[in-house]
Amino acid sequence: MMQHFPVLAVMVLFLGAFLVEIFGSKSRLTRNIIALAAASLSFVFIAALVKPVMIDGQIISYWMGNWTPVEGYAIGIGYEIDQLNLFFALLVVLTFLLSGIYSIRYMEKDRHLGHYYTLYLMLSGGVLGLVLTGDMFNMFVMVEIMTFAAVALTAFRNNGRGALEAAFKYLVIGSIGSSMTLTGIALLYMQCHTLSMAQISAMLAKGLSPTGIMALALIFIGFGVKSFIVPFHAPAADAYAAAPTSISMIFSGMVNKAGVYGMIRIVYTVFQAMDLEPMSLLLVFLGTITMFIGVTMALAQHDFKRLLAFHSISQIGYVITAVGLGTALGITGGLFHAMNHTLFKGLLFLCAGAVLYRTGTTDLDKLGGLSKKMPKTAICFLVGAFSISGLPPFNGFASKWMVYQATYSKAVETGNFAYALVTVIAVVVSVMTLASFIKVTQAVFFGQLPESCENVTEVPLSMRIPMWIMSALCIFGGVCYGFVNKYLLAPATEAAINVSRYIDVMMGDGYAASYGVVDMTVAPAGFSYWDPLVWLVLFIVVLLAFCIVIVTGRNTRGEVLEAKPELVDPKYDTFFSGEESMHSHVGGSDLFWGFRTDWKGYFDFMQGMHSGIVNDYAIWAVTATGCAALFMFLFIH
């Protein structure tokens, strides 16, 4: 029974999409019920798989139509769920379920909502199929479904500025990526005469022929385009900003991760290329420049969602760097950061959506002082901002610390100084991320309230619930991260390394050995656990001491005076050198002048490069493919 669950999870979403299209235009209630039911059912199916796969360690294999391999050749489409698949599948279902709950109120003012829910279910089904499948061409089909649903959803609010343009750019660059992937898969099929990932990885165990290297380069770049690493990142900024926010959350939480999952699966399992030093260098190099360019571009933005988009790009850089190290600690850190990114970036996008819903704008120069009107959103935003900046005790700190230790350990092991520089760059990027979110906090939530935002109120409950759930998970991930490691990360890391088991489950025992598949030797994880509970206990003791002193000293201290809102008393005004307090809000583009002046050359160059012309972006994509292929041919034998 269990092995039908993965397929059912995907099918229920596609079925839901068709049903919404047929019945949804009639009644809003039917539409919402069908969409949420489909999403919840899918969530239940995947959650039911946690115990057998993650905890008991089974791998589920399912051949469609019961077309099991014939004489050692795989002819059917296989779904294989090992711990790595399930790890990503859990992230995917959580994200789209919360997005669905959020969309109920968030999208109520838009028209054509039947189409919206259809596309949303198609997108979710595509991504879920992508992470669950064990067949290369099925993976490509799911990538295409995902891309086209994503493009259509980007253009959904086509009465707004820039939506159609953003969708067009996403379409062009996404298509280039998909074409690369298809060509690579065709090359692989030509070489191996099969499309099952398990069998292909067995056949490629002996070594890579030139065709194999070309296929690796093409498919790798194809998935790189999907996860929006540099130099394919430019459409992401436009797309995340233009799409409705519940969809932006899905983009940054699921679609990115699908690309990352594809890269991990291709490089680790199918091609077993992680042993190769050049491959590792390529991944770490791409990851590092992605991190850096993402965050420096983000510091120059003055639109809330575009800023969050650039941060998404930067955090994916962290994941790629960690995964590219090829050590167990690196993979664990990368996976942990991927999970945390889904959580805190989803939370941040939901807060941005809440602000957009109530005020109608995401321009940082026009907002301010919203923490007085939207206090709960402000708290959730602060949780997300501290998580992404990597402050304890939130989850971002734990995963970033793992990434730093992974890179520095690799530096010490291999003696290669470049990895130490990667650690330094990673920490500096983290500080710049903190700077960027301080900027957003000051520009949007603190400071002075502009007149246009006088009537803003808090967002409705169904929009707050997903935010609270994600905040709670952020805090949980940071505090109880030993628990997360034991039940989610360690199994997934094991699965990524353990290729022969992956093959044997699908094709029959002994298959992998007969082809001479050797599991990668991966450096063991030597991790100095910091104990967050000890730290928290100490912090709480100190805070308690403070509270005791504050309470007992109430009569000795000076009074705390607070203004009542109606009271007009200059005592409670902002100090303006004696002038009447006027609206003078420092936020958005006014901040970090010194930094931007010092880096003027760099920012001018970057602004010139991000010209907005899709032809430029396409040239970058094709050039990058060429360079990657050349690099691999030169250095991989």
Added chain:
Amino acid sequence: MFKKLIADSTAKSPWIYHINTGSCNGCDIELVAVLTPRYDAERFGFKLAGTPRHADIVVVSGPITTQSKERLIRTLAQVPEPKCVVSLGSCPRSCNVFKGSYSVEGPLENFVHVDVSVAGCTPKPEAVIEGLYKATEILKQKREAMKK
């Protein structure tokens, strides 16, 4: 026990905020000169604060002009208790040579209760220090008299 400590500390750490309400700058220069090495008021704990919210003693110099009256009152309202107002020089006392001018509103006492008044045009640095010192004593009394 802490009440006495706080009251004593209030006298030993007075932070000054200076407001110029139309003065000729003579008294302002003398006030800053008091903080220089020759007279060194810092040995008594005096320090110039950048914002009225940090201030204990507000030193006002200059006759109160029409332009500055409103701003003076607003700024003084923003100083937390216990506070002490010191008028520096003879301009805030009696408007000195500017009395009767079209733009001068009147002495400081018309607008706020003055605790210490240092006379002179300009007062000698020793007089300024003595005036500030008296202000610290008044601060201590005000702190002890505060309800909490």
Added chain:
Amino acid sequence: MTILKDLFYILVFPGALFAAVIGLLLAGIDRKVLARMQKRVGPPLRQPFYDFFKLMGKETIIPHAANKAAYLAAPVMSVASLMLMMLFIPIFGFSAFSGRADLIVLLYLITIPGVALIIGGSASGSPYAGIGISREMVTMMAYELPFIIVLLAVARKVGGSELCFSMQGIADWQAANGCALFHWALIPAAIAMLLVIPAEVGTQPFDVAEAETEICEGPLIEYSGAPLGLFKLATAIKMFVMTALFTALFLGGIRTGFVALDAVILVAICAVLTVLCMTLIHAVTARLKIEHLFKFYWTIVTGLALISLILVWLGL
């Protein structure tokens, strides 16, 4: 029994009370020595204590535009995290709580007071505070880079092929091999750290974030009373924490074995370091503008730290 002992460590020595008292003492020494350098008598050494208690007695006015929760919570967070840091810094071999990843915990705990100041200033709702926090954040970006490189260099030097991030481990290594400062590869790192300390603490010439005359005290502009007192206390404790960290990283070889004597020696060394890297530079320089500050840290100070890291990497 151990709970009582732990509580003593957390609250009295080397935690809250010890850090506060010594921090305020160091701030007093800084002001007194500065005055003497300027041929003045200067305030008594107890002056910061008077300042702190006076501020406790002033009333706190929360302006209209301020967010009350963040405004009141920020100073408490700032002081609490600094007091917590003292628990992880060893006093020549005596360390209250030590783990295997202390340096990283310290690195993150050090950013918390800066972030608390920024959040507090931001929550005040004043435009001057907005400018102040922008400058404070750029200052933080400026000094974090060389600071990280210094920590990585020390960790590599002490640990060899397995990095040592534990403060206790660093102290033990120095007891065995002599002070880290005497290994000449780490001297540029020590100089870089000495230059990072005034920016962390926020004294001139790197105090552009709190420029009194220019932006009316920056993030602290709307603070008054007890919260302001806590922020001033945080600055004072930060002086002590940073100099104690420098001592633990570079001068940790001295060890007498008696905790009380070690503590006295630590305070003396911290006082000398305060005068050297904070008061001396304060007395002879003017305030740097923000773009010059950023450039200074990312070129000269980072360069020094990188030299050390490369030398350590090459095994010297």
